[in-house]
Amino acid sequence: MTxxxxxxxxxxxxxxxxxxxxxxxPAHAALVHNERSMSYGELDAIMTRIGAALQRDGVQAGGTIAICATSSIEYAAVYLGAIRAGVVVAPLAPSSTAQSLAGMVADAGASIFFVDAAVAEALQPVLPQLGATRLVTLDNSAAGQTFQSWLAPAGTPFAEPEVRPELPLNIIYSSGTTGVPKGIVQSHGMRWAHVSRGAMTGYGTDAVTLLSTPLYSNTTLASFFPTIGLGGTAVLMSKFDAGKYLELAQRHRVTHTMLVPVQYQRLMAHPDFDKYDLSSYKRKFCTSAPFSAALKAEVVRRWPGKLTELYGMTEGGGGCLLHVDEFPDKLHTVGRPAPGADVRIIDENGKELPPGSTGEVVGRSAAMMNGYHNLPAKSAEIEWHDAEGNRFIRTGDIGRFDEDGFLVLMDRMKDVIISGGFNIYPSDIEAVVRTHEAVADVSVVGVPSESWGETPVGFIALREGHDVTAQAVLAWANERLGKTQRLSALHIVDTLPRSAIGKVLKRELRDRITA
Structure with missing residues (x-):
């Protein structure tokens, strides 16, 4: 119940x-992974033992640990146990380079680093840089102290500290797709806002949430914390696979899920999708990347349960919600501001713009980061204050509100192409190219041009069974694009480079051209 x-x-x-x-x-399942499960009674007990082990090792409230591993029951338990001890968690991406991981561990000041065998092996070249940071292996491999031997025995004294809403709960490092990762400090109060908001969308003791994105991602955590905070069951996947996802959804009678657009795309394309019983679903969420109107419509048509698109940032601020089933004529938008959110549009000089104007999206809500860890200047750059002095977070997205108050996103500010003095939005070009029958995926980036300053270049992945040349698609697209939008080149690739949560890594595409 909710x-x-x-x-x-x-x-x-x-x-x-x-x-x-x-x-x-106490017997209700809190965590499920593969064939194992952990009840709330067991989770509560192990959280206290983890807290006691941290205090035993000198990690006091306000101290930091880092975790880098695939999702597992131990991973989730350590995360929650650290929270009980008032210890700040820095969950890191296993896809990061060893040098980047060492840098993030040092930046976070983590004294214990929880890893698995694969991450421990990747860390070998940088072990001297980790200094006094202790390695504990969540999978009990031999690369460090095993989790079971590190865990404090039941009954070990533990003094639970007082936790206030403004204190940091975790440091989420940005993906680094645009440079050096920044540590986004999120507070206990910010996570509480996510939990309490979850009651509006049916999270409760009868919720079964299937989480197929990694636990280091805020995308996952925005669904994980409401599930556990409201007494539901979190079913964890170590790695997304469309067939495995469908099997787990049917077996566990899943009610909630958080997916990114590329996962919806792969699930819809799975040949056996319609054979699975997904009637238990109450609410599906999508976030983190552009979600095409056509794909939204297909999910609503073929998959039981409501679909909600979430627009927001790991840094927090004003988010938007699109309840897709209720607004079939607004699928090109990301919805209206969420309850309690204040979302506005500003120009390049920071002046607030009137309704209907196009500019940068800024937002304010109860769920806002404390700031970037150790980067006060960067924190100040992302903030905007209104006439009353209220703090907003700048999104870096270009958008406008339509006449009904729905937010229409144009593009990321950093991705806008300025060609011959004109602003060109890659998303507009991508929307045209995507309608070609042979195109499965597309991304457009701006590259330097002597004649125009910048010029748009496209990358496409083809649908299975289609054989077409890049030149043919280029000519087809340019016939349909405006004069200033026309692509100067188009390349066919096997797949577009994406982060673990489905964002296209446009920097890698630009690097291919400049290289």
Whole structure:
């Protein structure tokens, strides 16, 4: 059941929420991974043992640990156990280079680094740079101290600290797709806002959430914390596979999920999709990357349960919600501002623009980061203040509100191509190219041009069974594009480079051209 009264409740820590579920439903499954599960009673107990182990090792409230591994019950338990101890968690991406991982561990000041065998092996070249940071292996491999031997015995003294909403809960490092990763400091209060908001979308004790994106991603955590905070069951996948996802969804009678657009695309294309019983679904979410109107419509048509698109940033601020089923004529938008969110449009000089104007999207809500870790100047750059002095987060996205108050996104500011003095939005070009019958995926980037300053170049991946030349698609597209939008070149690739949560790595595409 969903307890909507939680939305009116004052701040409650994740630790207290889990303890409450352990008291009221100790045998209820909290975490499921492969053939294993952990009940709320077991989770509550191991969180205390993890907290005791951290205190034993000198990691006090306000200290930091790092985690880099594939999703598992141990990963989730360590995350939650650290929260109980008031310890800040820095979850890192296994796809990062060894040098980048060492840099993030040092930046976070993590004294213990929880890894698995694959990450430990990748870290070998930079082990001297980790200094006094201790390695603990979540999969009990021999690369460091095993989790089971590190874990404090039951009954070990543990002094749970007071947790206040403004204190940091985790540091989420940006993907680094545009340079050196920045540590986004999120507070206990920000996560509480995510949990209490979850009551509006049906999270509760009967929720079964299938999480197929990694636990280091805020995309995943924005669904993980409401699930656990409201007493549901989180089913974890170590790696996304469309067939495996469908099998788990049917077996566990899943009610909620958080997916990125490329995952919806792969699921819709799975030859056996319609053979699975997905009637248990109540709510599906999508975030992190552009979600095409055609794909939204297909998901609604073929997949039971409501579909909600979430627009926002890991840094927080004003998010938007599009309840896709309710607004079939607004699929080209990302919805209206979420309850409690204040979203506005500003120009390049920071002046607020009137309704209908196109400019940068800025937002404010209860869910906002404290700032970038160790980067006060960068933190100040991303902030905007209104006439009353209220703090907003700048998104870097270009958009406008339509006449009904729905936000239409144009593009990322950094991706806008300025060619011959004209602003060209890659998303407009991509929308045209995507309608070609042979095109499965497309991305457009701006590259330097002596004649125009910048010029648009396209990359496409072809649908299976289609054989067409890049020149043919280029000519077809340019016939349909405006004069200033026309592509100067188009390249066929096997797949577009994407991050673990489905964002196209446009920097890599630009690098291919400049190389």
């Amino acid at each position: 307890d909507t009264s939680i939305m009116q409740r004052p701040f409650t820590s994740m630790s207290a929420l889990v303890r409450g579920h352990a008291a009221s439903q």
